[in-house]
Amino acid sequence: MSMPSPQLESMYQEVILDHYKHPHHKGLQDDFDAEVHHVNPTCGDEVTLRVRVRDGAVAEVSYDGQGCSISQASTSVMTELVTGRQVTDALGLQEEFLALMQGRGQVEPDEESLEDAVVFAGVAKYPARVKCALLGWMAWKDATARAVAGEGNPV
Amino acid sequence: MSMPSPQLESMYQEVILDHYKHPHHKGLQDDFDAEVHHVNPTCGDEVTLRVRVRDGAVAEVSYDGQGCSISQASTSVMTELVTGRQVTDALGLQEEFLALMQGRGQVEPDEESLEDAVVFAGVAKYPARVKCALLGWMAWKDATARAVAGEGNPV
């Protein structure tokens, strides 16, 4: 399908629709340190997310969820970005993404660090969608904090 | 003193200042059928008013009060107008004056019936002052209703 208007760089770039239709790391894994369930009450989007941390690094992230393409694709992109990274580095990325989303379209995204996640930059102009793009990231941050704190460990 | 501006017909016409400085029927009379006390809470203006009714006519009105020149002069003018009239006629005048005051400056006063009270027509444009001009009239209406109903009679 062609873009609706030549002036517009659509929010719905190929990358987003790809991740939405073919999500990465979707499907909950059994071996995890912490699990969280986050909901966006204004639209009902939800995600259940599990994290395993080993030697200060994000060893594995898996999730299940439903919602709009932005929330689901953003979660999928996030899992790619954080997996294998040191927790501190990954948290840095999360903050960078958060700042981008809360920047009301005024913050320039850094493709170097955010990689595929830069495609969500357009979302920042739409305050009602920012929570969609953040849903998975916030869930991951929450789960990781619990995993690191040793809470939420399965018995 | 000269008028402050040629364009303006001042609200403070000679008649008003005259009645303010030399009020008619001021000083409470002992022989009365009903007495009321009315207050304008927004500015503290107050009036105590007594009415005597005989054979369906307003036999006597007397009052005591304090307040701005508009409230005091209007009360004085009112006593002149209603004294000696049939109660029903006087109540008609009260309604006419009320309509004039609530007309936001859109109602033409009838000098024929309202006589000196037409000088208060300018007040109608100033909503905060309307209650001043009405204070005495409302007190008179209240007292007269009580007198007619046989309430409030002194023993």
Add this chain to the structure above:
Amino acid sequence: MTAVTDLSGAHAVYDVDRVRKDFPILGREIHGRPLVYLDSANSAQKPQVVIDAEADLYAHHYANVARAVHTLGSEATNAFEAARDTVAAFLNAPSRDEVVFTKNISEALNLLAYSFSNASTFPGAERFRLGPGDEIVVTEMEHHSNLVPWQLLAQRTGATFRWIPLDDEGRLVSAAIDEVINERTKVVSFVYQSNALGTINPVARLVARAREVGAISIVDAAQAAPHLPLDVQEIGADFVAFTGHKLYGPTGVGVLWGRYDLLAAMPPFLGGGEMIETVDMTGTTYAAPPHRFEAGTPAIAQVVALATAVEWVQGVGLDAIHAHEVALLEHALEVLPTVEGLHIVGPTTAVDRGATISFTLDGVHPHDVAQLLDERGIAVRAGHHCARPVCVRYGVAATTRASFAAYTTLGEIDALVAGLREVGEMFR
């Protein structure tokens, strides 16, 4: 029914292009496409006269109202109180003193709920008191603004919160009405036209039933005021409220109409300047309605501009607007279902139904529908529309909603349909 009605004057044939010229924002482009604004149930756009009314007051006649004896204060007060007359006439209210200005309809409904709970410690206000055993009734299709205040009132007083359920068509379960509203019911508050479903409720029946059991009846007319003539005497309820920004008026102003004898017996809500009769450190007496319920400096410029909006609506003619919207609605109900995978949530015929249509599109989240329509210049709303229990009732997380107004065209509905087709394809 057609868009041509028996109107006299300039709008004898409804001239939507002429109506559109009054709205500067309709000239905007969105992502290079002309704006197609189908979100008027959320908030209506403003005609230039309304915008000018606020600006003119500030530039030429502004001062605080009620308090000042000077010329500007008098001009502002006269404009403000004339606006009350305009609104009273619009509602066919028996008295101008029955019109209370609030900041929006949410405040109007909360005003009632708080005044009723203040009745518990207020002398002479027994008839508004609620307690355990008493029941407050709403419907399952209420906007949160007519739901949460009553839940909170129930919490404060111990009264029971009940509701009339919805059937599968998006209407009240008729058989439940007489059971849910019963001798224990003290308050019945319901929406005239649902913002989430478009349903127009059986107002006369609900009001009559409330009266039968001696309950206070309250009508949330937020979605009705812009589309249907509101005659409070004909409606017969105790209270009717609406909100300015949905009636082509400014933000920051709403209206509560109430029967004078009730308003006069009700305890105050907000305390402050201008709602008092006299204040003493040891006690206070309150002004008569409407001022008792208008604490502090009111939304002066917005009230004045709301009156201009009412006059604008009256100028075009509410009957003409209504007829135009019915034509739009009938067209939309015909063409929307031709979009593959589209399901209307709410009544599917134009009977007892307003020109606000919620729907789902198979396989596409409403957020994506709305966002992709926006990329085509089309503004619709996606979400639970502040009526989440409706979504729960119909088992959807959210819906997309298109809503029409005086300036909506048939062509815009066709643009919506074309846009929805493209969006559907994109996700298939």
Add this chain to the structure above:
Amino acid sequence: MTAVTDLSGAHAVYDVDRVRKDFPILGREIHGRPLVYLDSANSAQKPQVVIDAEADLYAHHYANVARAVHTLGSEATNAFEAARDTVAAFLNAPSRDEVVFTKNISEALNLLAYSFSNASTFPGAERFRLGPGDEIVVTEMEHHSNLVPWQLLAQRTGATFRWIPLDDEGRLVSAAIDEVINERTKVVSFVYQSNALGTINPVARLVARAREVGAISIVDAAQAAPHLPLDVQEIGADFVAFTGHKLYGPTGVGVLWGRYDLLAAMPPFLGGGEMIETVDMTGTTYAAPPHRFEAGTPAIAQVVALATAVEWVQGVGLDAIHAHEVALLEHALEVLPTVEGLHIVGPTTAVDRGATISFTLDGVHPHDVAQLLDERGIAVRAGHHCARPVCVRYGVAATTRASFAAYTTLGEIDALVAGLREVGEMFR
């Protein structure tokens, strides 16, 4: 002190003529005389940029906020939330989420009083609960909007309503402060600058004493915000509120700032759209601050225009405005007493005092003073200024009040004095 302050930029020397050019209404004539507007403490006039801000939003970027995913909704939301940033910065608030928009300061103060009384049935809000034995403290110089809400709260909860009395100079009785605010005190709410007397209160001392006894402290900054820098961190109180229309902003908007931890623990006030987290027919959870306290459609255009007003004030410079007003005040305190029979009610020196002066004129009722000044184009206020206990305290039924603002000139004060002389003669 002089009107020339150490400002950089265009207003290095305070150019009142230039400031006046921003206000279209100042070109008006009243009864054939140029308008002399000395009623800014009642409500300030609006610069053109503020008028334009509302109009521009409606004409180009309008939709409802928070809810919509489309472009107009996003533009309106971004403008609205940017306004919150502007106000937060103006107050030096630690967090933007501490800024709650209300319809005026009266609503802000009632919000607190109602939230506190809702605490009685709200789980987890124990620290806001009041009951018999607890005390609520105000001062004898409060505006009714900071007096009636607390009287009503005391009625609802059984708490005791107390106040710090006034001395003959129009200041708080210093010796009473530590006695009236004591271990039983739960809430202390006081005015920063009195609208009736001009007095500036010892804020630091009052806040410190409230903290000492563990009471919640609330500052009514309605009259301070337009004249003094308001730094909530420096003030140290728990809550600070002001109102838009006195700060050169539009009507219909006010601000409540509160410490985040308190706001986050407080029960909601108004229930409705956008203040919820999730709504169910059987129960509701509430959004985090500030949204918890912003039910319904907010005063979108007015909030945006309020930010423009704040920016206008910052552009001229609050320090420069303050210095200018001090010069006006000193001049007025010098020349007013030269009018025969004129008595100032309130502090007679410029120390701890704002540029708002109440007075009586022997033998002339304040209504007549104000009305006759109006006939000379001069707008002042007459009455009890919504602070009736102050009139009672000083044994007057009402006063006349002249109040100055950024656009007031020394010449206008001289015109006032000349007018007062004429009025006095007329009644002699």
